Amino acid sequence: MTGTDYLTISGISKQYPTGGGVTGVDLTLPRGEMLVLLGPSGCGKTTLLRVLAGLLEPDAGRVLLDGRDLTAVPTHRRNISMVFQTWALFPTMSVRDNVGFGLRMRRVPRVERQQRVDEALALVGLADFAGRKPKQLSGGQQQRVALARAIVTRPTVMLLDEPLSSLDHRIRVQLRGQLKRLQRELGLTGVYVTHDHTEALALGDRIAVMDSGRVVETGTPIDVFSRPRHRYTAEFLGLANVIPVVPDGRHLRTGFGDVIETDARSDTDAPVVAVAVRPDAIRMVEADPGAGAGADVHRGVVSAVEYQPGGVLHDVRLPDGTTVQVVVAPGEGVSVGTPVDLAFEWKKAVPLID
Numbered sequence: 001m002t003g004t005d006y007l008t009i010s011g012i013s014k015q016y017p018t019g020g021g022v023t024g025v026d027l028t029l030p031r032g033e034m035l036v037l038l039g040p041s042g043c044g045k046t047t048l049l050r051v052l053a054g055l056l057e058p059d060a061g062r063v064l065l066d067g068r069d070l071t072a073v074p075t076h077r078r079n080i081s082m083v084f085q086t087w088a089l090f091p092t093m094s095v096r097d098n099v100g101f102g103l104r105m106r107r108v109p110r111v112e113r114q115q116r117v118d119e120a121l122a123l124v125g126l127a128d129f130a131g132r133k134p135k136q137l138s139g140g141q142q143q144r145v146a147l148a149r150a151i152v153t154r155p156t157v158m159l160l161d162e163p164l165s166s167l168d169h170r171i172r173v174q175l176r177g178q179l180k181r182l183q184r185e186l187g188l189t190g191v192y193v194t195h196d197h198t199e200a201l202a203l204g205d206r207i208a209v210m211d212s213g214r215v216v217e218t219g220t221p222i223d224v225f226s227r228p229r230h231r232y233t234a235e236f237l238g239l240a241n242v243i244p245v246v247p248d249g250r251h252l253r254t255g256f257g258d259v260i261e262t263d264a265r266s267d268t269d270a271p272v273v274a275v276a277v278r279p280d281a282i283r284m285v286e287a288d289p290g291a292g293a294g295a296d297v298h299r300g301v302v303s304a305v306e307y308q309p310g311g312v313l314h315d316v317r318l319p320d321g322t323t324v325q326v327v328v329a330p331g332e333g334v335s336v337g338t339p340v341d342l343a344f345e346w347k348k349a350v351p352l353i354d
């Protein structure tokens, strides 16, 4: 990474007459960075990608690549390559010819073409499959051909629209690792669209979280997952309890009466409306029916239990109607209907703005 802006997306808006689209999107990428656009279906990820590719004309805004305005540059002159969810290979061409197609269009001489195709196939681990037709390959292998085809032209930017979503879990995880390695090794600049947060976490150098056509926040995977700034991000990722709070002097107060004495204030002037508390930052013990709950301890009832690889997740309903999720070590789970006492480690709470 050079640290300087390579791809600049500035004030991009595109509205469809029937509603939907993107509004006022500003994003910048240094060379060699993979930016993931993460958001639910319909939030505008593909629209933005199509604007970057030159397949859609924005209503407003500009796209700059290395300082050059791309807005009026047609798709085929952008030297951008795209990989989509369905991998549209030419069915009658061999793997080798599919991968070499873009080079032939660019009139790259045959010997160089062959060398670059071989290199690209080796990079995606398909050197032995060059002579096959697409239908003689598995879905994962076909998608690797699509990746080879995308990298062989040495694109300035790669745009990837959910390229792994039609593959089964195991292949997806495998290809995702391979894609990350390739991107790093080749120093590719890329924009990757997904609604899957594990994919975003695995692939992104940075993540832009989108909602209803807007970018809500951007940050490194660690920022976005561990210290989200917006309530929307925390709710969309679903990794933590999002507990509404109201200001109480210099502190924050929950609906069930805890005062959060924290310097967990937002770093903007926007008011904190909620806090994120991870399920492992709440201590849970089975309640002693003969004793009261004690200060700063809340008695609730377990309403659901789910076994997960790392522990047992409990939904606990508090008297004010709030339901929180608490995780405990395997073997320490309790059953539905059990009264439990909860203590929140508010020091670990992350403040959220709207």
Ligand SMILES: Nc1ncnc2c1ncn2[C@@H]1O[C@H](COP(=O)(O)OP(=O)(O)OP(=O)(O)O)[C@@H](O)[C@H]1O
Residues within 6 Å of the ligand: 016, 017, 018, 019, 020, 021, 039, 040, 041, 042, 043, 044, 045, 046, 047, 048, 195
């Ligand atoms: N060609 C179009 N004409 C009209 N509306 C469209 C068109 N393409 C997309 N939309 C609408 O614009 C919004 C954004 O769509 P877009 O495909 O960009 O979302 P997305 O985040 O990529 O969704 P998904 O994850 O489902 O692919 C949606 O409400 C969609 O219905």
